[in-house]
Amino acid sequence: MTSASPVLHSEHIRDEAILARLGYKQELRREFTPLEVFGVAFSIIGLLPSIASVLSNVMPNGGALSMVWGWLFACVFIMCIGLAMAELASAAPTSGGLYYWTYSLASPRCRNFLSWIVGYANTIAAIAGLAAVDWACAIQIAAAVSIASNQVYVTTNGRIYGIFAALVLSHAVLVSFGTQVLARLQRLYIFLNVCLCLIVIIALPIATPSEFRNSASYALGDFTNLNGWPSGFAFILSLLAPLWTIGGYDSSVHMSEETSNAATAIPWAIVASIAVSAALGWGINISLAFCMGSDLEGVLNTPIGQPMAQIFYNSFGQKGALAVWSLVIVAQYMMGSSCLLVGSRQSFAFSRDGGLPLSRYFYRINSYTGTPVNTVWLGASLSLVIGLLAFASTEAINAIFTLTVTSSYISYITPIVTRFAFKNDFKPGPFNLGRFSFPVAAIAVSWMVFMNIVFFFPTTPETTAQEMNYTLVVLGGFMSLAILWYYCPKYGGVHWFNGPVSNIASADKGDDDESALGKMGKGEE
Template sequence: MEDEKKSDVSVTATTTPVAAPTNAENLSSLKHADDARLAELGYRSEFKREFSLIETVAFAFSIMGVVASVSSTLSFGLVSGGHVGWVFGWLIPCLFVIPIAMCLAELTSSMPTSAGLYYFSAKLAPARHAALASWVTGWANITGQVALICSIDFTCAQMIVTAISVNSDGETNLSSAATYGILWAILISHGFVCSAATSVLARLNLAYVVINIGTTVAAIVALLVGAGDSKVSTRDAFTLFENNTGWANNGWAFLLSFTAPMWTLTGYDSAAHISEEVAGAARAAPIAILVGVGGTAALGWLLLIATSFSVTSIPALLESELPLPMGQVFLDVLGKRGMLAIWSFIIVVQYVTGAAQVVDASRTVFAFSRDDALPGSKWWRQINKSTRTPVNAVWLSVILSGIIGLFGFSEAALSSMAGAAVIGLYTSYATPILMRITSGHAVFVPGPFSLGRWATPVGTIAVAWVAFIVVLLMFPTASTVTAEEMNYSVVLIMAVFIFASLSWVLSARRWFKGPVRTVDDSNEK
């Protein structure tokens, strides 16, 4: 009996429930796993992992600023097809961007590091070409990142100029020089905001996404309700085509409307670039990419459909003297007070989008400098001891964007900057995807999110689309152009390409070996 009692006690003791881990303990364990995975990739953890899943999704969504981006780029569809240019000129590219987002989500899930795209290229390219693939991808990505900051903040400046013009009933129309001054003011303010600690940036993004989605929904409802009985018919809203490009071929003219969604749907690789600041990055980052792209594509299409129903005369809208035609749409539908009310929120959304892009670009600059790829890398890879963020990289991104802003004195400023951003970014997207489905197919190790057997067909579609869109965006928006109307995106892209190529041939090929390990292997467990 005594033995049986002892036995009973023993069983009771071993079956006593153990206290479940607290949320803090789970989070700490998750962050430790993230840092361990980062060490496996070759890098020492230097950031605080303050972004949660929801904050990472909010960041990826905010960087595309749907309502502000549509308002900035309405002119592309307006000229290249009118109603059809808006509705189908948005829908068709979005369907092809989704495969690209899926491929980047898979790559980020496998290798969650701020180095992102150029790291993917280095690891998936043939060993003898790894450094070159990394070099090309990194420079293309940084070019696109910086050009995107400038194009976002330039259109934010144009929005402010539009608001001033409407508020003064057209009596005050600021010059290009004044717009450039506003651009610098926005850029400098972004420099201060984006130098903040990661925890601050993460929390701000929750507010950002609420303003972004709320303003988009409000704009859709306002346009449909405000237009009342004056809306065009459903047939006209979806099928009325007007070619105002000067190109004789209507099909080619329609293709030029693709610039708007391609510019809007950029920057979603940001989830990869902040992955060293994300808890559970291998899962959170790919989710953020897919949700951000899908949500932006869907809401943008709905907004453009509402716009198409609201615009009764394409020729009248073309004659508007406002810098951004979307401002005229809101003015016609909502009147002066209504337009200024919703326009003020759109300006806030665009400002927030620019801030998110500065964060994204600075992490790319930091990572590329960490691998000694940029001139002055020792400065740009420094982490501020107080904020634990790459403050120097933030300000470099801001200054370079301000220099690119000189294109703002061209009549084709937006198309030039937008084209440069899209070409740079999508070239950097396509390169590792191409490596993934060719040389890297056998060595790729999937993360929690994987395309499996669909990787090759999806990747093939993605690469083919990028090849097509890069060529398309080098063309001017009109058939006959002057020096001021020229699409200068090719000038910016070629300038960087020539610099990077000469640097590689003359010097970098001898010392740049791709991603550099910053962890001490002897301390790894």
């Protein structure tokens, strides 16, 4: 036995005690260290592959200026969201996270309904997140084939869906493995993502031929507007790039019951993943702005089908671009596995509390792997369904990127607001902002409400039914079904859903308002 083992054992006992006071018994294995839970959030952010995935959104909405300064501007608000969430995570480190906090902090009159809404918004965010990541990965694989064929190969949405389906199914197999395997993989994910960032920040400017190098005045100040919106609104629309890239930081929260020293490790994983991604991402965007050339329409309409792949092709040549791009695909693939990992834990927690249809089936731990295999395959199956939007139009499938952000923000806004809007006995955990808690939360909520409205707008001011923004249709349809099911006569959730339900057998749980489930932060007393 190593000298660290007694310390780790003590941390596990404390973690289990905190979880018990929150109303749950320990069912999952605490295999994730603080570094590895940071790795989950950092790999889901997947900095370079994520920037590559949404570069086609930011380039026509401001070009270099939006890429460089829009990134920095958005990161200030992203950090406010992360700080507000980190406080809640420190007070109640449970896999249920967002919907648990909502229930614990809201008024008894509405907490069941609000918890239900947050649970479903968080579920659709996880499913859409996996679909968006694997769809982007499929496009990246098609771009690699195009590079290898000297831009002769041309793909279709049908071919990309086939690649997408194979990626999703392979992720389902991988994430069904034991927790220890998945935890150790996070260190590899961190290493690869950092290496990719450094390649673009350092090697790309060195390799770029003079004809593709831009001046400082262009890279830091040129505003190119190709989509037709007024320049100010175009700049705001470009912010989807940083907001989607540095997203999913609630992933650390859903790993709370598999993390050692969760009340401290989880909030710091949220804050650190945002801070590191903001700094490295800014460096990447500056490097791209200097090395992408000035023909943005040519880069966007490349036969390769992927703007960043074209930039790499111009700078590194065919073989060099293919080598670097292969690493991007690997990082994107890892990102997809982390998305499904976290989404399965969120679905498991929501099923534990009876929120999902067939919850009794999905609330199961596989006896061999010690993981919730059923919710892994649930998330994968629903992502395959969402991917069918590709057969409607390119604009329809692209809506999964804004869908991920908007549904996530619904699930973020609600618990942050309930903390301050209702009378409750919130007690901070080890991580807290003190007197800055309310102003940071107010900034975060105002920003998320504003951006959610913005992301319902179409790509261009003049649009057709086929080119419309399908985010509102998909999100509105999904949430409408969730609300209809909640209020369904006789069978609806309003008749049986009671929010988080303790699974610890005890004769003295007390009533709902005085139970552990109604007292956030008691685990730190």
